[in-house]
Amino acid sequence: MQKKQFKTSMTPSRIHIIGKGAIGLLLSYYLANKSNNLVTLCQRKKREEFTFSYQKLNLIEKINLTFDNVHEDKISFLIIPTKSYDVVTAFLSIKARLTDNAVIILCHNGMGTIEKIEPLLSQKQSLFFLTTTMGAFKKNNNLLIHTGSGPSSLGAINQSAIKHKISVFKFLANSIPHMSLSENIQQLLWRKLMINIAINPLSAIFNVKNGALNQPQFALKIFQLLYEAYLVANKEGVKLSFPEILNSAYTVMAATDQNYSSMNRDLNLGNKTEISAISGYIVNLAKQHNIEAPHNKDVYSILSAQYKK
Numbered sequence: 161m162q163k164k165q166f167k168t169s170m171t172p173s174r175i176h177i178i179g180k181g182a183i184g185l186l187l188s189y190y191l192a193n194k195s196n197n198l199v200t201l202c203q204r205k206k207r208e209e210f211t212f213s214y215q216k217l218n219l220i221e222k223i224n225l226t227f228d229n230v231h232e233d234k235i236s237f238l239i240i241p242t243k244s245y246d247v248v249t250a251f252l253s254i255k256a257r258l259t260d261n262a263v264i265i266l267c268h269n270g271m272g273t274i275e276k277i278e279p280l281l282s283q284k285q286s287l288f289f290l291t292t293t294m295g296a297f298k299k300n301n302n303l304l305i306h307t308g309s310g311p312s313s314l315g316a317i318n319q320s321a322i323k324h325k326i327s328v329f330k331f332l333a334n335s336i337p338h339m340s341l342s343e344n345i346q347q348l349l350w351r352k353l354m355i356n357i358a359i360n361p362l363s364a365i366f367n368v369k370n371g372a373l374n375q376p377q378f379a380l381k382i383f384q385l386l387y388e389a390y391l392v393a394n395k396e397g398v399k400l401s402f403p404e405i406l407n408s409a410y411t412v413m414a415a416t417d418q419n420y421s422s423m424n425r426d427l428n429l430g431n432k433t434e435i436s437a438i439s440g441y442i443v444n445l446a447k448q449h450n451i452e453a454p455h456n457k458d459v460y461s462i463l464s465a466q467y468k469k
Protein backbone atom coordinates (compact mmCIF):
# COMPACT_ATOMS: atom_id res chain seq x y z
CA MET A 161 0.00 0.00 0.00
CA GLN A 162 1.29 3.46 -0.89
CA LYS A 163 1.77 5.97 1.92
CA LYS A 164 0.76 9.61 1.64
CA GLN A 165 3.65 11.90 0.80
CA PHE A 166 5.15 13.24 4.01
CA LYS A 167 6.09 16.93 3.85
CA THR A 168 9.01 18.49 5.68
CA SER A 169 10.95 21.66 4.94
CA MET A 170 13.38 19.48 2.93
CA THR A 171 10.77 17.49 0.98
CA PRO A 172 12.05 17.50 -2.61
CA SER A 173 9.80 17.71 -5.65
CA ARG A 174 11.96 15.05 -7.26
CA ILE A 175 14.66 12.65 -6.06
CA HIS A 176 17.53 11.83 -8.40
CA ILE A 177 19.32 8.52 -7.87
CA ILE A 178 22.54 7.65 -9.68
CA GLY A 179 22.79 4.21 -11.22
CA LYS A 180 20.56 1.23 -11.82
CA GLY A 181 22.37 -0.95 -9.31
CA ALA A 182 20.89 -3.11 -6.58
CA ILE A 183 20.83 -0.48 -3.81
CA GLY A 184 19.80 2.30 -6.20
CA LEU A 185 16.77 0.28 -7.29
CA LEU A 186 15.97 -0.79 -3.74
CA LEU A 187 15.94 2.84 -2.54
CA SER A 188 13.93 3.80 -5.64
CA TYR A 189 11.35 1.15 -4.79
CA TYR A 190 10.90 2.43 -1.24
CA LEU A 191 10.91 6.11 -2.15
CA ALA A 192 8.68 5.84 -5.24
CA ASN A 193 6.37 2.90 -4.62
CA LYS A 194 5.90 3.26 -0.88
CA SER A 195 5.50 7.05 -0.66
CA ASN A 196 4.56 8.42 -4.07
CA ASN A 197 7.76 10.44 -4.52
CA LEU A 198 8.92 11.27 -8.01
CA VAL A 199 12.15 9.31 -8.48
CA THR A 200 14.42 9.83 -11.48
CA LEU A 201 17.24 7.44 -12.29
CA CYS A 202 20.47 8.85 -13.74
CA GLN A 203 22.28 6.28 -15.83
CA ARG A 204 25.70 6.16 -17.39
CA LYS A 205 24.30 5.65 -20.88
CA LYS A 206 22.08 8.44 -22.12
CA ARG A 207 18.57 7.76 -23.36
CA GLU A 208 18.36 4.23 -22.03
CA GLU A 209 15.08 3.24 -20.42
CA PHE A 210 14.24 -0.03 -18.78
CA THR A 211 11.41 -1.51 -16.80
CA PHE A 212 12.64 -2.55 -13.40
CA SER A 213 10.80 -4.87 -11.05
CA TYR A 214 11.21 -5.48 -7.35
CA GLN A 215 10.79 -8.97 -5.91
CA LYS A 216 10.58 -10.04 -2.28
CA LEU A 217 9.46 -13.66 -1.83
CA ASN A 218 6.17 -13.90 -3.78
CA LEU A 219 5.64 -10.16 -4.13
CA ILE A 220 6.66 -8.69 -7.50
CA GLU A 221 6.04 -5.00 -8.28
CA LYS A 222 7.10 -2.68 -11.07
CA ILE A 223 9.32 0.12 -9.70
CA ASN A 224 7.73 3.51 -10.50
CA LEU A 225 10.67 5.33 -12.05
CA THR A 226 11.31 8.10 -14.51
CA PHE A 227 14.59 8.46 -16.40
CA ASP A 228 16.99 11.35 -16.59
CA ASN A 229 17.14 11.81 -20.34
CA VAL A 230 17.13 15.56 -20.70
CA HIS A 231 20.20 16.25 -18.54
CA GLU A 232 19.17 19.84 -18.03
CA ASP A 233 16.84 20.06 -15.07
CA LYS A 234 18.28 21.07 -11.74
CA ILE A 235 18.88 18.49 -9.03
CA SER A 236 17.88 19.35 -5.48
CA PHE A 237 17.99 15.91 -3.82
CA LEU A 238 20.59 13.41 -5.00
CA ILE A 239 21.40 9.90 -3.78
CA ILE A 240 24.66 8.26 -4.93
CA PRO A 241 24.45 4.50 -4.23
CA THR A 242 27.34 3.41 -6.47
CA LYS A 243 30.38 1.34 -5.58
CA SER A 244 32.88 3.39 -3.54
CA TYR A 245 35.34 3.62 -6.45
CA ASP A 246 32.68 5.21 -8.72
CA VAL A 247 31.37 7.84 -6.29
CA VAL A 248 33.58 10.78 -7.28
CA THR A 249 33.11 10.28 -11.05
CA ALA A 250 29.37 9.86 -10.56
CA PHE A 251 29.20 13.02 -8.45
CA LEU A 252 31.24 15.06 -10.94
CA SER A 253 28.98 13.94 -13.78
CA ILE A 254 26.10 15.74 -12.08
CA LYS A 255 27.70 18.46 -9.97
CA ALA A 256 26.92 21.37 -12.33
CA ARG A 257 23.20 20.61 -12.09
CA LEU A 258 22.98 20.73 -8.29
CA THR A 259 20.91 23.55 -6.80
CA ASP A 260 22.61 25.94 -4.34
CA ASN A 261 20.98 24.19 -1.39
CA ALA A 262 20.96 20.63 -2.74
CA VAL A 263 20.97 17.57 -0.49
CA ILE A 264 23.55 14.95 -1.49
CA ILE A 265 23.46 11.49 0.12
CA LEU A 266 26.32 9.02 -0.30
CA CYS A 267 25.45 5.36 0.25
CA HIS A 268 28.14 2.74 -0.10
CA ASN A 269 30.48 0.39 1.73
CA GLY A 270 34.04 1.42 2.48
CA MET A 271 35.66 4.77 3.17
CA GLY A 272 37.55 7.55 1.44
CA THR A 273 34.85 9.37 -0.54
CA ILE A 274 33.66 11.98 1.97
CA GLU A 275 37.01 13.77 2.04
CA LYS A 276 36.89 14.02 -1.76
CA ILE A 277 33.27 15.18 -2.10
CA GLU A 278 32.92 17.57 0.86
CA PRO A 279 35.40 20.21 -0.44
CA LEU A 280 33.55 20.30 -3.77
CA LEU A 281 30.31 21.52 -2.17
CA SER A 282 29.18 25.06 -1.51
CA GLN A 283 28.27 26.18 2.00
CA LYS A 284 24.52 25.62 1.62
CA GLN A 285 24.74 22.19 0.02
CA SER A 286 24.16 19.42 2.57
CA LEU A 287 26.22 16.21 2.55
CA PHE A 288 24.86 13.08 4.26
CA PHE A 289 25.91 9.45 4.46
CA LEU A 290 23.40 6.60 4.54
CA THR A 291 24.55 3.16 5.65
CA THR A 292 22.30 0.19 5.11
CA THR A 293 22.29 -3.44 6.13
CA MET A 294 19.46 -4.28 3.74
CA GLY A 295 20.51 -6.83 1.16
CA ALA A 296 19.63 -6.91 -2.54
CA PHE A 297 20.98 -8.17 -5.84
CA LYS A 298 19.99 -8.00 -9.47
CA LYS A 299 18.97 -11.37 -10.85
CA ASN A 300 19.15 -9.86 -14.31
CA ASN A 301 19.22 -6.36 -15.75
CA ASN A 302 15.54 -5.79 -14.98
CA LEU A 303 14.83 -7.72 -11.80
CA LEU A 304 15.86 -6.69 -8.29
CA ILE A 305 15.70 -9.33 -5.58
CA HIS A 306 15.37 -8.02 -2.03
CA THR A 307 17.21 -10.60 0.05
CA GLY A 308 17.64 -9.08 3.47
CA SER A 309 15.97 -6.59 5.77
CA GLY A 310 17.90 -4.64 8.37
CA PRO A 311 18.52 -1.20 9.80
CA SER A 312 19.71 1.80 7.80
CA SER A 313 21.24 4.87 9.40
CA LEU A 314 21.60 8.46 8.22
CA GLY A 315 24.46 10.70 9.37
CA ALA A 316 25.05 14.38 8.65
CA ILE A 317 28.53 15.22 7.35
CA ASN A 318 28.78 18.99 6.94
CA GLN A 319 27.37 22.01 8.78
CA SER A 320 24.49 22.50 6.37
CA ALA A 321 23.53 18.82 6.76
CA ILE A 322 23.62 19.13 10.55
CA LYS A 323 21.15 22.02 10.22
CA HIS A 324 18.73 20.02 8.05
CA LYS A 325 19.25 16.51 9.42
CA ILE A 326 15.88 16.16 11.17
CA SER A 327 13.88 17.11 8.07
CA VAL A 328 15.92 14.89 5.75
CA PHE A 329 15.75 12.02 8.21
CA LYS A 330 11.96 12.32 8.63
CA PHE A 331 11.51 12.46 4.89
CA LEU A 332 13.57 9.28 4.29
CA ALA A 333 12.17 7.43 7.30
CA ASN A 334 8.69 7.89 5.88
CA SER A 335 9.65 5.50 3.05
CA ILE A 336 12.71 3.46 4.05
CA PRO A 337 12.13 0.86 6.82
CA HIS A 338 14.13 0.67 10.07
CA MET A 339 15.79 4.07 9.65
CA SER A 340 17.69 5.78 12.44
CA LEU A 341 19.50 9.09 12.66
CA SER A 342 23.08 8.80 13.82
CA GLU A 343 24.45 11.56 16.02
CA ASN A 344 28.01 10.32 15.50
CA ILE A 345 28.82 9.87 11.86
CA GLN A 346 32.43 8.75 12.51
CA GLN A 347 31.25 5.92 14.76
CA LEU A 348 28.58 4.95 12.25
CA LEU A 349 31.05 4.70 9.36
CA TRP A 350 33.76 2.93 11.34
CA ARG A 351 31.34 0.39 12.81
CA LYS A 352 30.14 -0.52 9.32
CA LEU A 353 33.75 -0.60 8.10
CA MET A 354 34.68 -3.07 10.85
CA ILE A 355 31.92 -5.45 9.75
CA ASN A 356 33.19 -5.31 6.19
CA ILE A 357 36.83 -5.72 7.35
CA ALA A 358 35.86 -8.95 9.15
CA ILE A 359 33.56 -10.47 6.54
CA ASN A 360 34.20 -9.28 2.98
CA PRO A 361 37.85 -10.21 2.23
CA LEU A 362 37.75 -13.67 3.85
CA SER A 363 34.40 -14.58 2.30
CA ALA A 364 35.88 -13.64 -1.09
CA ILE A 365 39.29 -15.31 -0.71
CA PHE A 366 37.86 -18.56 0.67
CA ASN A 367 34.73 -18.38 -1.51
CA VAL A 368 32.31 -19.01 1.36
CA LYS A 369 28.97 -17.63 2.50
CA ASN A 370 29.05 -15.13 5.38
CA GLY A 371 27.81 -17.76 7.85
CA ALA A 372 30.76 -20.08 7.16
CA LEU A 373 33.14 -17.53 8.69
CA ASN A 374 31.74 -18.49 12.05
CA GLN A 375 33.86 -21.66 11.92
CA PRO A 376 36.85 -21.89 14.31
CA GLN A 377 39.49 -21.95 11.52
CA PHE A 378 38.66 -18.30 10.68
CA ALA A 379 38.51 -17.03 14.28
CA LEU A 380 42.16 -15.98 14.66
CA LYS A 381 42.30 -14.26 11.28
CA ILE A 382 39.09 -12.31 11.98
CA PHE A 383 40.44 -11.27 15.36
CA GLN A 384 43.73 -10.09 13.80
CA LEU A 385 42.06 -8.17 10.94
CA LEU A 386 39.73 -6.41 13.35
CA TYR A 387 42.37 -5.71 15.97
CA GLU A 388 44.62 -3.95 13.46
CA ALA A 389 41.66 -1.88 12.25
CA TYR A 390 40.71 -1.11 15.85
CA LEU A 391 44.23 0.23 16.59
CA VAL A 392 44.00 2.43 13.50
CA ALA A 393 40.55 3.72 14.53
CA ASN A 394 41.97 4.62 17.96
CA LYS A 395 44.80 6.63 16.39
CA GLU A 396 42.21 8.39 14.23
CA GLY A 397 40.43 9.44 17.42
CA VAL A 398 37.49 7.08 16.90
CA LYS A 399 36.71 5.43 20.20
CA LEU A 400 35.35 1.91 19.70
CA SER A 401 35.02 -1.01 22.05
CA PHE A 402 36.92 -4.03 20.66
CA PRO A 403 34.56 -6.65 22.18
CA GLU A 404 31.62 -4.73 20.71
CA ILE A 405 33.01 -4.65 17.17
CA LEU A 406 34.01 -8.31 17.35
CA ASN A 407 30.53 -9.14 18.57
CA SER A 408 28.79 -7.12 15.86
CA ALA A 409 30.89 -8.81 13.14
CA TYR A 410 29.69 -12.21 14.39
CA THR A 411 26.11 -10.92 14.75
CA VAL A 412 26.06 -9.77 11.10
CA MET A 413 27.67 -13.07 10.00
CA ALA A 414 24.80 -14.91 11.67
CA ALA A 415 22.12 -12.53 10.37
CA THR A 416 23.41 -12.88 6.80
CA ASP A 417 24.64 -16.47 7.06
CA GLN A 418 23.11 -17.59 3.73
CA ASN A 419 24.41 -14.54 1.80
CA TYR A 420 27.55 -14.23 -0.22
CA SER A 421 29.16 -10.88 0.61
CA SER A 422 29.35 -8.20 -2.09
CA MET A 423 33.10 -8.82 -2.37
CA ASN A 424 32.58 -12.53 -2.87
CA ARG A 425 30.05 -11.80 -5.63
CA ASP A 426 32.24 -9.18 -7.30
CA LEU A 427 35.24 -11.51 -7.30
CA ASN A 428 33.23 -14.41 -8.73
CA LEU A 429 31.73 -12.21 -11.46
CA GLY A 430 35.14 -10.79 -12.39
CA ASN A 431 34.09 -7.29 -11.25
CA LYS A 432 36.30 -4.81 -9.46
CA THR A 433 35.96 -5.22 -5.68
CA GLU A 434 35.81 -2.47 -3.02
CA ILE A 435 38.97 -3.82 -1.34
CA SER A 436 40.79 -0.45 -1.66
CA ALA A 437 38.04 1.37 0.28
CA ILE A 438 37.89 -1.36 2.96
CA SER A 439 41.18 -3.15 3.75
CA GLY A 440 43.20 -0.70 1.61
CA TYR A 441 41.84 2.19 3.68
CA ILE A 442 43.14 0.56 6.87
CA VAL A 443 46.51 -0.31 5.29
CA ASN A 444 47.05 3.32 4.22
CA LEU A 445 46.08 4.80 7.58
CA ALA A 446 48.18 2.20 9.44
CA LYS A 447 51.19 3.32 7.41
CA GLN A 448 50.52 6.98 8.27
CA HIS A 449 50.31 6.11 11.98
CA ASN A 450 53.28 3.68 11.95
CA ILE A 451 51.06 0.78 12.95
CA GLU A 452 51.83 -2.72 11.71
CA ALA A 453 48.85 -4.13 9.77
CA PRO A 454 50.22 -7.31 8.14
CA HIS A 455 46.90 -9.16 8.07
CA ASN A 456 44.97 -6.40 6.32
CA LYS A 457 47.95 -5.90 4.00
CA ASP A 458 47.85 -9.57 3.16
CA VAL A 459 44.15 -9.71 2.16
CA TYR A 460 44.50 -6.36 0.37
CA SER A 461 47.40 -7.68 -1.76
CA ILE A 462 45.62 -10.96 -2.57
CA LEU A 463 42.39 -9.24 -3.63
CA SER A 464 43.90 -6.31 -5.49
CA ALA A 465 45.95 -8.79 -7.53
CA GLN A 466 42.73 -10.52 -8.64
CA TYR A 467 41.39 -7.60 -10.66
CA LYS A 468 43.60 -6.10 -13.34
CA LYS A 469 41.74 -3.86 -15.77
Ligand SMILES: NC(=O)C1=CN([C@@H]2O[C@H](COP(=O)(O)OP(=O)(O)OC[C@H]3O[C@@H](n4cnc5c(N)ncnc54)[C@H](OP(=O)(O)O)[C@@H]3O)[C@@H](O)[C@H]2O)C=CC1
Pocket residue numbers: 178179180181182183184202203204241242243244246249250251253267268269270292293294295296297422434
Ligand atom coordinates in the same frame (compact mmCIF):
# COMPACT_ATOMS: atom_id res chain seq x y z
N1 LIG B 1 23.77 -4.91 -2.66
C1 LIG B 1 23.73 -4.98 -1.34
O1 LIG B 1 23.06 -5.84 -0.76
C2 LIG B 1 24.48 -3.98 -0.51
C3 LIG B 1 25.37 -3.08 -1.07
N2 LIG B 1 26.00 -2.15 -0.28
C4 LIG B 1 26.94 -1.21 -0.85
O2 LIG B 1 26.20 -0.25 -1.63
C5 LIG B 1 26.98 0.18 -2.75
C6 LIG B 1 26.20 -0.11 -4.04
O3 LIG B 1 26.07 -1.52 -4.13
P1 LIG B 1 25.22 -2.26 -5.25
O4 LIG B 1 23.98 -1.50 -5.52
O5 LIG B 1 25.12 -3.67 -4.83
O6 LIG B 1 26.21 -2.13 -6.49
P2 LIG B 1 25.88 -2.32 -8.04
O7 LIG B 1 27.17 -2.62 -8.70
O8 LIG B 1 24.71 -3.24 -8.20
O9 LIG B 1 25.37 -0.88 -8.49
C7 LIG B 1 26.17 0.22 -8.69
C8 LIG B 1 25.57 0.97 -9.86
O10 LIG B 1 26.21 2.24 -9.97
C9 LIG B 1 26.20 2.55 -11.34
N3 LIG B 1 27.14 3.64 -11.64
C10 LIG B 1 28.44 3.74 -11.29
N4 LIG B 1 28.95 4.92 -11.74
C11 LIG B 1 27.95 5.55 -12.39
C12 LIG B 1 27.84 6.80 -13.08
N5 LIG B 1 28.88 7.63 -13.20
N6 LIG B 1 26.65 7.13 -13.64
C13 LIG B 1 25.58 6.30 -13.54
N7 LIG B 1 25.61 5.10 -12.91
C14 LIG B 1 26.79 4.74 -12.34
C15 LIG B 1 26.58 1.25 -12.01
O11 LIG B 1 26.26 1.37 -13.36
P3 LIG B 1 26.52 0.21 -14.44
O12 LIG B 1 25.38 -0.75 -14.21
O13 LIG B 1 26.41 0.95 -15.71
O14 LIG B 1 27.87 -0.33 -14.11
C16 LIG B 1 25.76 0.26 -11.21
O15 LIG B 1 24.49 0.07 -11.81
C17 LIG B 1 28.30 -0.59 -2.64
O16 LIG B 1 29.24 0.18 -1.95
C18 LIG B 1 27.94 -1.82 -1.82
O17 LIG B 1 29.05 -2.36 -1.14
C19 LIG B 1 25.75 -2.06 1.06
C20 LIG B 1 24.87 -2.92 1.66
C21 LIG B 1 24.20 -3.97 0.94
Ligand SMILES: CC(C)(CO)C(=O)C(=O)O
Pocket residue numbers: 269293355356359360370412416419420421422423
Ligand atom coordinates in the same frame (compact mmCIF):
# COMPACT_ATOMS: atom_id res chain seq x y z
C1 LIG C 1 27.17 -6.67 5.68
C2 LIG C 1 27.72 -7.42 4.48
C3 LIG C 1 28.96 -8.18 4.84
C4 LIG C 1 26.60 -8.35 4.11
O1 LIG C 1 26.95 -9.31 3.18
C5 LIG C 1 28.05 -6.42 3.41
O2 LIG C 1 27.96 -5.23 3.64
C6 LIG C 1 28.57 -6.81 2.09
O3 LIG C 1 28.36 -7.93 1.64
O4 LIG C 1 29.24 -5.95 1.49
